[in-house]
Amino acid sequence: MIEAFIHHIKNKSILDLDKKYLLACSGGLDSVCLGTLLHQSGFSFEVAHVNFHLREKESDGDELFVKNLAEQWNAPFHVHQADTYSFVEDHKVSTQMAARDIRYEWFEQIRKERNLAGILLAHHEDDQLETIFLNLLRGTGIEGLYGMAEKRGKLIRPLLPFSRAEILEFATAMELAWREDSSNKSTDYKRNKLRIDILPKLLDFAEDSRANLFTSFDRLKDTGRAFTGLFDQWKSQAIKDEEGIQTLGYSDFLHLDGATSLIYFWLRSYGFNSTQAQEIYQSCLLGESGKLFESASFVLNNDRDQLILAPKSIGFADIELSSNDLGFDIPEGKYELLKTGSPSEIDKSPSNAMLDLEQLTFPLKIRQWEEGDRFIPLGMKNSKKISDFLIDLKVPLVKKSGIKVLESDGKIAWIIGYRIADWAKQTAATRKTLYLKKR
Known part of the structure; x- marks a missing residue:
């Protein structure tokens, strides 16, 4: 196997013979073999072992065993005494996830x-x-077939092409x-149950089961890369991005094959899952304009045909502007006065x-608009509810909640980014101007 x-x-x-690495060693068959192969091949490495204190004296025995191995390999030894149970309690995760x-x-x-x-x-x-079968059972889709990479960032898996049988031999x-x-040996864990009870039966189905599975996985991974x-x-052609707000027109996806996958791959990095992608697609087919979908940090609006x-x-604290202020910052941008x-x-x-x-009274106030707010839009004589004004402009729901107004003595002078109030406009009699200019 060394060759x-x-x-x-x-x-x-x-790997590079001129560099030094950190070997994660539990003391089990696989990491012992990797350490032996590295030592025999002349690679320079240090040994790291975590004592999770989950198996009492057995865990301490593992630590001592790995320490002795490191001495045999003439490698520096590092050990971490982990309080695994406290980590589980504090982070509300499983023991396996905590250990990972x-x-x-x-x-x-x-390493650093x-x-x-x-x-x-x-x-x-x-x-x-x-790993691949566990991913499939979790519903991860085609990317679950990629499994673990030989190199991903600073994580390196030199034994990935070798079977457990080869390692044991x-x-x-x-x-x-x-x-x-x-x-x-406990089948209480999903991975153990898969390894002990399920995969052996699948691999015994035919002599070439293992080879055929990996061949199929490789083909599917290649298909996945093509799809990506x-x-x-x-995405570069269909998704429009303007000041952090993205739009996707129905015509760019609704009747394409694999539309749900297109939606999912677009939205997944914003916290949306595959089930939501399916629901979003169905909402578009049904023409449910106005429907909202949310992730932890983003909101998606099905707005007419897009x-x-x-x-x-996020919460916005009111801003007060004095007559001496030279500008202000809001999430939508920086303004000069x-x-x-x-x-x-x-x-x-x-x-x-x-x-x-001369029509304004200081201090001015910038705040988020509220239901019931009214103003007199430029060119009109009567006041109008801001909510109705935004509907007339067909402003999407995702934008409405963030809209802000400039207020003078309790009267709205400007819906920022949309329309000034008629009473605050420039006229032939205007002698002094307040110019709020976006930088």
Whole structure:
């Protein structure tokens, strides 16, 4: 196996003889074999072991065993005494998830402190098979078939192409000792149940079951990569982004094959799941304009013939502007406050406002609009509810909650970014102007 290991390392350029690595070693068969292969191949490494204190004396025995191994390999030894049960209680996660988070966080801490090139993990082909099936059982879709990568960031898995049988044969031939984790025999854990009860039956189905499974997975992964490329091209053409608000027109996805997948891959990084993607697609088919979908930080609005994605509005504290202020900042942008004489040309951009300064009373206030607010839109004589005004402009729901107004002595002078009030406008009699200009 040593020859195959070295060939794999060189062929894939996975490790560098001139660099030093951190070996994550539990003391089990796999990590003992990886450490032995690294030592025999001349790689420089340090050893890291986490004592989770989950199996009393057995855990302490594992720690001592790995420490002795590190001495045999002439490798520096690092150990972390983890309070796993407290971590479970504090973070409300399973014991397995707690152990995973604890070790990966600590491994990375040691790697940085020691300026090491990467963290070596002893996952092998059988672990990969288990991971892929667990992903499929969780409903992760085609990306679940990717399994674990040989290199991802600073995590490196040099044994991934080798089966557990090959590793065991090598360990037996080398007369290696290792520790057996008694918890690995318990079928209370999903991974153990899959490894002990289910996968052996599947692999016994035919002599070439294992080879055919990995061939199928490779083909499906390649299909996934092709889809990703096509998705990126579609996204660049179909998704419009303006100041952090994204829009997707019905015509760009509704009648395409795989529309639900397109929606999911667009929205997943914003916290939406595959079930929501299906619900969003069905909502579009039914024409449910006005329907909202939410993730932890974003909201999606089915608005007539398009989907609109925006960050959720955060609480906004009122801003008070004195006559001496030179500007203000709001989430929508930074504004300058300029005082001028009567301008020769009016700035008609809704992003800016030119108001008759002598009609205003300081301090001015900037606040979020509220239900029941009214103002007199420019060009009109009668007041109108802001809610009705926004409906007339067909402002999407995702934008409405974040809209702010400029208020003078209790009267609304400007719906920021949309319309000034008629009473505050420039007229022929205007002598002084307050120019609120977006930078």
